[in-house]
Amino acid sequence: MTTGKTFAYIRVSSKEQNEARQVNTMQDLGVHERDIFTDKLSGxxxxxxxxxxxxxxxxxxxTVIFDSITRMSRNMNDIKAEYKYFIDNGISLQFVHEPMLNTHATAGVTKNEDVxxxxxxxxxxxxxxxxxxxxRTDIRERQAEGIAAAKRKGKRLGHPTLTYYTLTLNQKELFNxxxxxxxxxxxxxxxxxxxxGMKKTTFYKVVSEYESLIGGDFGH
Structure with a gap:
């Protein structure tokens, strides 16, 4: 029997969120970059x-690898329907954080054991x-509460201009x-x-700032 290909699916909830950790995980598992599918949308x-x-x-x-069952969806009925779809179509599933849900061949397993x-x-x-x-419901409620609280305090909502110098320590480590x-x-x-998690213009501006600091020597 010919072994199929291995793909990976990555999802983050918004364009502002970073998928680098998931990407690195999939690459460490041997999935080629061209076989990684990524959405920046709600589940x-x-x-x-x-x-x-x-x-x-x-x-x-x-085979499809997911970081977590939540990357497939955050709707219970959808998750169950999609899981069944993959099984019915002979697609194996791997979940990095929920390996107990991995699907695999059942050769050598009795009918009763399989059931x-x-x-x-x-x-x-x-x-x-x-x-x-x-x-997902809890997250949406917390977001709504946070926005309402910020508005009551008269805070301006939005994102400040991003530069290398305004990155947090963790963001700088990731960028480096x-x-x-x-x-x-x-x-x-x-x-x-x-x-x-940067757009093209911002990315190259930050690159320029970073290279001016290190003198173009990316080895340091």
Whole structure:
């Protein structure tokens, strides 16, 4: 039997969030950059361009890796329906943070054992998908409360101008790491921009500032 290809799917909820950790995880697992599909959209449903594009290229015997079940969706019914879709179409699933939900070949497993395993997986899937949906509801409530509180205090909502000098320590560490991977030929400029969560104009401005500090020597 021919072994299928391995793909990865990554999702963050907004353009401001950074997917670099998930990307690095997938690359460490051996997934090629061209086989990683990324959406920067809410998990309220599965109507996401790259997710649907991934499903369109999948064939029986392929494998899809998710960082977590929540990257597939944050809607309980959608998660259960998508999970069943992949199984019914012969697509193996791997979840970095919920390996108990990984699907695999059942050769050598008796019919009764297979039924029991599926029953246990269904129970776990239902519980985790319910938690995923509740967490999304809680996040939305906290965001609404935060916005309302900021408005009451008269705070101006929005994002300050981004420069290398205004990055936090963690953001600088991430940028420095991604910059070295880019300059070392390990990834494209576009992937680097996505990983650090910057638009093209901002990215090259920050690069210029960074290089002026290090004298263009990205080895330090």
């Amino acid at each position: 309220k449903n599965t109507d996401r361009p790259q997710y649907q594009a991934l499903k369109a290229v999948l064939r029986e015997g392929d 029991l395993q599926r029953a246990i997986s269904d129970i776990i899937l239902t519980l985790l998908s319910a938690f995923a949906e509740k967490e 790491e991604q910059y070295k991977r880019w300059k070392g030929g390990k990834q494209t400029a576009t992937r680097t921009m996505d990983n650090v």
